[in-house]
Amino acid sequence: MRIVKFCLAIALMIALVSAWKQPDEPMPTGPYALQYPASFGGRFTIPANNPLTQEGVYLGRLLFYEPRLSKTNTISCGSCHQQNRAFTDGRALSIGVSGKPTSRNSMSLANLLWVRQFFWDGRAASLEDQVRVPLTHTDEMGMAPEEAAKALQQTGFYPALFRRVFGSDTITDARISKAIAQFERTLISANSRYDQYQQGHYTLTEAEQNGLHLFSSAPAPERGIRGGNCAHCHGGLKLVQELFHNNGLDQVAPDAGRQTITGLGLDHGRFRVPTLRNIALTAPYMHDGRLATLEAVIDHYSDHIQSSPSLSRELMADSDKPTGFHFTTKEKSDLLAFLPLLTDSSFVTNPQFSDPNNLKRTAVKPHHSTN
Numbered sequence: 001m002r003i004v005k006f007c008l009a010i011a012l013m014i015a016l017v018s019a020w021k022q023p024d025e026p027m028p029t030g031p032y033a034l035q036y037p038a039s040f041g042g043r044f045t046i047p048a049n050n051p052l053t054q055e056g057v058y059l060g061r062l063l064f065y066e067p068r069l070s071k072t073n074t075i076s077c078g079s080c081h082q083q084n085r086a087f088t089d090g091r092a093l094s095i096g097v098s099g100k101p102t103s104r105n106s107m108s109l110a111n112l113l114w115v116r117q118f119f120w121d122g123r124a125a126s127l128e129d130q131v132r133v134p135l136t137h138t139d140e141m142g143m144a145p146e147e148a149a150k151a152l153q154q155t156g157f158y159p160a161l162f163r164r165v166f167g168s169d170t171i172t173d174a175r176i177s178k179a180i181a182q183f184e185r186t187l188i189s190a191n192s193r194y195d196q197y198q199q200g201h202y203t204l205t206e207a208e209q210n211g212l213h214l215f216s217s218a219p220a221p222e223r224g225i226r227g228g229n230c231a232h233c234h235g236g237l238k239l240v241q242e243l244f245h246n247n248g249l250d251q252v253a254p255d256a257g258r259q260t261i262t263g264l265g266l267d268h269g270r271f272r273v274p275t276l277r278n279i280a281l282t283a284p285y286m287h288d289g290r291l292a293t294l295e296a297v298i299d300h301y302s303d304h305i306q307s308s309p310s311l312s313r314e315l316m317a318d319s320d321k322p323t324g325f326h327f328t329t330k331e332k333s334d335l336l337a338f339l340p341l342l343t344d345s346s347f348v349t350n351p352q353f354s355d356p357n358n359l360k361r362t363a364v365k366p367h368h369s370t371n
Contacts, residue, residue, distance in 0.1 A: 027164060028054035034113070036188050037195070039237045044113045050128065050178045052185060056165045060183030063176055065355045068151045069135060071142035072097045077134065077180065078355055080106045084348050086278030087187065092289025096140040103255070105289040110189040110277045110347065111238055120271045120287045121258050122244060127181035132173065145173030152176070189277045189347040197341070198237065204341075211338025214331055228301060228325050228335065232314050233273045239342060240275035245312040247271075248305030248323065249286060257287070268310045280340045281348065298335055302327040 032052035046052060063069065065078040080094040081087035087109035093101035104120050112118075118130040134140040135148060143151075149171045152158040159169035166175050196202035204212065216235075217227030233241055244258045246269040253269030261267075271287045285291040291300060305315050305323040315323065327335070347353070 027058055027161065029164070030054050032057050032182075032186065034186065034188070036113070037190050037237065039198075040111075040114065040190065045116075046185065047126065047128065050181060052182055053165065055161075056179055056182040057186055059161050059165050060179040060181065061353070062161070062356060063180050064183050065357055066152075068155075069141055069143055069148050069176070070097050071147075075141050077131075077141075080134070080140075081109050083350075083353055083355070084281070086110055086189070086281045086344075086348055088282045090283070092284045092292075094140070096134075096137070097142040098139045100139050102137075102139055104287050105284065107274055108278060108282050109184055109187050110275055110344075111240070112187060113185045114238060116242055117272065121261050122272050123261050127184055128174075128177045131177040131180045131184075135173070135176070148176060149173050187347075187353060189344040191346045192277065192342050192344040194239075194341040195237070195344075205337065207334050207337035208341060210331075210334035211336070214327075214335055215338055219325060226331065228327070228331075229314055230276075230301075234276045238275065239277050241273055243273045244270040245273055245314075246308065246310045247286075247301075248307070248311050248315050249290070249300070251306045251308050253308070253310075255288065266310050269308065270310060270312075276339070276342055278343050278347065280343050294336060294339055295332070298327065298332050301325055302332065 030053065032054050034052065050056075063077075064081075065076050067073050067076045067079075069076060075097050080089045080096075082089055089106045091101075092105060093103070094106045095101060107120065112127060116125070118124040118127065119133070124130040124133065132145070135143055136145060152162075153171045159171060162171050162175060162179075163169040165179060193202050197204055214226065214228045215230040217225060218229040218232065219225060219227040233243060233245055235241060244267065246253070246257075250269065256268050258267035258270040258272075259265065280294065283293060285294075285297050291297050301315075301324065303324045303326060305311070307316075307323055311323075
């Protein structure tokens with residue numbers, strides 16, 4: 001009976017393996033031409049040892065959605081960065097292979113090409129470094145680097161793809177990271193109604209115009225100017241600045257944030273400013289996902305900013321006034337009318353960024369490298 005069960009198990013494994021096939025689509029080749037508005041600027045760095053190629057981006061996309069890079073073969077980068085949510089996951093804290101929640105909220109991956117410090121605390125200086133962290137973290141994908149490489153090496157088609165990209169069919173964790181980083185650099189969002197407005201192709205409603213004014217203006221009560229000063233941190237056409245701020249969530253922050261990297265007391269409770277592109281799709285909000293809705297976010301900046309020694313200067317009130325922007329009901333409504341204009345529908349439906357798992361790729365038999 002045990003022999004029969006063993007044989008049945010082997011037969012089932014063979015059936016499952018044979019059900020997976022290499023993608024039917026041909027692998028593109030040649031340099032990858034990035035498409036982005038000139039207004040975004042060319043201030044970005046692509047490492048000399050990891051130039052963008054069509055084949056590299058193609059491989060990176062496959063790996064981004066590859067569950068065999070996780071300890072349980074159930075979690076991929078795409079599990080916590082879902083395209084229809086602008087590459088977030090809809091959870092306050094993500095759940096990985098351990099079943100435990102992560103310590104911070106999953107950030108959107110839009111326009112990482114222009115980012116220089118990654119994660120909420122800015123601990124990684126490149127996308128290649130960023131990729132390695134979730135792959136190996138025990139509460140995320142939980143796979144030792146050499147084990148992830150070994151798992152792909154055993155497949156019938158990944159070694160050939162790595163040869164096309166890197167000139168060798170030997171799979172390493174560094175090459176896995178490079179390929180995923182190439183794909184992530186192509187995740188460019190630049191076609192929202194806000195972009196169309198900037199180009200003269202969309203006319204704002206009165207509420208949207210009022211919301212934009214509040215978003216862009218710093219308050220100046222002495223001149224009768226109302227504003228939320230949002231653009232100070234989320235300004236420019238990319239709607240983000242490379243800054244770290246304490247935005248007044250706590251008087252004593254339970255997560256030290258940027259301070260864990262710099263060791264500076266003034267960085268306590270400071271976190272990287274996320275982009276507001278596609279913000280209507282990326283709830284819940286803040287580094288720990290504590291605010292469930294955009295209404296809650298606006299209420300926070302209106303009436304619930306907490307004072308602390310490291311509170312960012314832009315959020316500090318005059319000494320004789322309580323902290324916060326104290327929006328009226330109409331101002332809150334106007335801001336809520338404006339923020340959905342930042343949604344880029346083409347970004348969250350672009351097939352070049354989508355999960356290719358429906359193409360059924362995976363192992364056929366173990367592969368023995370010749371290198």
